[in-house]
Amino acid sequence: MPLIKNRYGKGRVRIMRIHRDGDKQDVSQLSIKAMLEGDFGRAYTDADNSTSTSTDTIKNIVNVVARENTALSTEEFCQVLAKRYLDLYPQARSVSITAHETKWARLAVDGELHPHAFLLDSNGKPTVEIHATRDGMTMSSGLDNFTFMKSTQSGWENYYTDKYSTIQPTNDRICATSMVASWTWSGKPASYPATNAKILDILLKEFATTYSPSVQNSLYRMGEKVLAAVPEISEISMACPNIHYIPMNLSAFGLDNNNDVFLPTDEPHGQIECTVGRG
Structure with a gap:
């Protein structure tokens, strides 16, 4: 029986990035799903894991790239993350990244925006979706609910x-x-x-x-x-x-x-x- 299609990765990888610029701080809280496609079929059909990294490693890469890129927008961060997977894994043909953002709005105190205090903005979640291959990348942004x-x-x-x-x-x-x-x-x-x-x-x-x-x-x-x-x-x-x-x-x-x-x-x-x- 042929294996028609497969992909694997890690979902709901939650990260909070804090970018510090003097007294002012910016926060970005994301839930990331990273999925790889490529030469991974033997893990399914032949119990051969030799080309497949662990999903825990896929999660660890999200955390490392987040630490290295605290100032990037969600779109730019997801682009860097997708490229990191393709650079690390020659057996990967493509990677798909989906990010949902929990929005934090800067708290106003006495009419001025506070440098490091925030309120949860629960109306809608900003989203980013990326599909990257070795030939190029497509990306969309949006809002959910x-x-x-x-x-x-x-x-x-x-x-x-x-x-x-x-x-x-x-x-x-x-x-x-x-x-x-x-x-x-x-x-x-x-x-x-x-x-x-x-x-x-x-x-x-x-x-x-x-x-x-x-x-x-x-x-x-x-x-x-x-x-x-x-x-x-x-x-x-x-x-x-x-x-x-x-x-x-x-x-x-x-x-x-x-x-x-x-x-x-x-x-x-x-x-x-x-x-x-x-x-």
Whole structure:
């Protein structure tokens, strides 16, 4: 029986990097998954481990590269890490790195940002994904489960209906989602963190300041704006589960409900996804 495909590595390698610059310190907390592909099949088929390093060693390399590179952005750190694996293991054909960041925001004290005190920012996790071979590297950055909403200026009308349709059209509804988004780099920006922040700002501004006839249309326009403003990316993908807010029926209490009181629910939810790229 042929071994069709295999890869192996280490997942959920947790590290906290602290970069010290005088009194000011910066922190970067990551969960890393590093997976190798190459000449490792004999460990599966022939119980021959001679080409396979241990997954514990793969973890140790993450820690060493982190110690050597405390100041790098997550994107740059993952690039250095991928190259280290390829340099160490000639039997490796490719390496895939995935990083999820736990965000820490600098604490403000008396109106000034503190040099070494932080608050947990729990809205969304920044992500980086890299696939590196000996011929090149592809990389994307993004956000996982970033939640945002607006209480009006959203609708759903003039849609296709059939005998199973029950939802009523509206031009005034809450629009909320927990977005998973990623953008693929085609060039290196002056700063990955600053460009990632710019992309998020563009997405949120378009969402907040324009009427949404559908989540589909909003996502497309959000992607258009990002691509127009950030030449270093080739495409952006967004997946947005609709967090529903259902108007409560208060008629039993002699009360109307003029879009004032809702039941929040995220199950089941609509799932809207798209990728917007250059022509």
